[in-house]
Amino acid sequence: MVTKFICQNGVRILVENLPYVRSVSMGIWVNVGSENESAEENGITHFIEHMLFKGTYSRTAKEIAESFDRIGGQLNAFTSKENTCYYAVTLDHHAIEAITMLADMFFHSKFEETDIERERQVIYEEMAMVEDTPDDDVDERLWSVMYPNHSMGAPILGTEETLSTFTKEKIESYIYENYTPDKVVISVAGNISNELVDKMISLFGQFTNSTHQTNKISKIPMFVPGKTIKESNTEQSHLVLGYEGLTVKDPDLVSLLVVNNILGDTTSSRLFQKVREEKALAYSIFSYYSAYEYAGAFMIYGGTSPDKLTTLEETILEITENIVNDGVSKIEIQYAKEQLESNLLLGLETSNDFMNRNAKNELIYGEERTVNQTLQELYDVNEESVNRVIQNLLTKTYASSVIKPAKGI
Structure with missing residues (x-):
């Protein structure tokens, strides 16, 4: 059974207690994906997903990685056409520490220019990896044919041209416009304590970014048999x-x-x-x-x-x-x-x-x-x-x- 808490700011927290396991899985889900991007922004949602791992005002990227390795946890993220998710899996007695670090990454990432440039090169390599994997590449190209006039057909990774334009200012502007409380769902499942629930409400209930009317999906995607x-x-x-x-x-x-x-x-x-x-x-x-x-x-x-x-x-x-x-x-x-x-x-x-x-x-x-x-x-x-x-x-x-x-x- 899922219990849903709705914070005053609109953030939804879903809790499913599984007392027969020793793990806790937690995910910060944002109802924003590559479909929400304008043509000039193509790839920025995925780029932000990468940048949240590059350090906060209290933790370096290395310290984030070492902290999760030290507690034997798993930390990862993904971007789809409609959503972005930052998630972690830990043993139950490390869950509060894990959600605290996830929240720090979500709210307090620094987006330093040197890290932006370094990660830009990493994603160029990710693009090359897709091209070197023809069964992935052929699917990506199919979407560009099926929905050529809509962001649904654009690559999640973006293009070399759009990726080269991303700056700290653009990243923070996109987050301000899109990472709003009404689009955020915190989902947690596993052996969950009351203290963990209280901690999540405390961390994410303080999210004050206001809701903006910035829906860029101006038209329904039209399929093209190209x-x-x-x-x-x-x-x-x-x-x-x-x-x-x-x-x-x-x-x-x-x-x-x-x-x-x-x-x-x-x-x-x-x-x-x-x-x-x-x-x-x-x-x-x-x-x-x-x-x-x-x-x-x-x-x-x-x-x-x-x-x-x-x-x-x-x-x-x-x-x-x-x-x-x-x-x-x-x-x-x-x-x-x-x-x-x-x-x-x-x-x-x-x-x-x-x-x-x-x-x-x-x-x-x-x-x-x-x-x-x-x-x-x-x-x-x-x-x-x-x-x-x-x-x-x-x-x-x-x-x-x-x-x-x-x-x-």
Whole structure:
């Protein structure tokens, strides 16, 4: 059961006590991601995520790292298109110390120019790493094709051009405009003491940055069935097909999970069995989806040798055409639902799993959604809803992204 405390400033604190564990997972979630950025700001949300680890007025970056290592804790963060999260996992008796350090990073980071320039170079290397990982790069390029006229299609890391413009003034201005109490959720799960709850309320209840009307999402993302091809120094060709998907609150989203499971999310899926097991066209073949508040995408990835690329795409389209024309069977739906139920329950084995789930539910729905509620939605999926999703998604024109070996390499 999740207990929600709402501070006077609007910060929400979610607490789920798990007395059978010895860990505490805590996350500072900010309802701000790369989608909130203007074109000139692209990448600044992720840049700020990095900078919060670079030192505060009372701790250097090294001291922050050493403090968490000393208590055997884990400290990390991530940026998505819609959210930023700073999180830590510690043993229960170190939880107050950990949340105090997280709060110090969140409120009192220095953003020194020397650190900004140093971290800029680190992120340039991160960009290069993505380019050297073609299955990541091909997906990133697909989003730029599917949503070319919206921040949803922009890279989370930004570009070399935008990254070069970030200064202390720009960072602090962006934080002032976007890191406001109404957008902050503190999610904590594990073996939690009353003292920890009091400490969190004390730390985050003093957050005084006012709420600003700065929503830069001025238009709903419009899906475009475009195409991009990149030649690179790779051995394989990489292909992703992207269909316009469902938003995170779409009532058919759970049915999409079932479609994804049947089509390409497992080793018994249609894509895996046909593409890899029968035709030996690829080692890696799978489908996946992303769902956001205003947009979504359903994608199919395959990697193969250049001479098999056309055959791979034709085979994928043959499989999607078959599922459109013939639908899926009751037994396929049953097996998919059983596997998804298992995945859900096995995905709630640690305090960190609960912390993440609770925060996402609050940010998306504004309330707790129990596991039983989610399971009931899964049980309610049937042939009609699954086939409706198939017809709505896979009959539309798709976008595609290809990375293939450069000629002469």
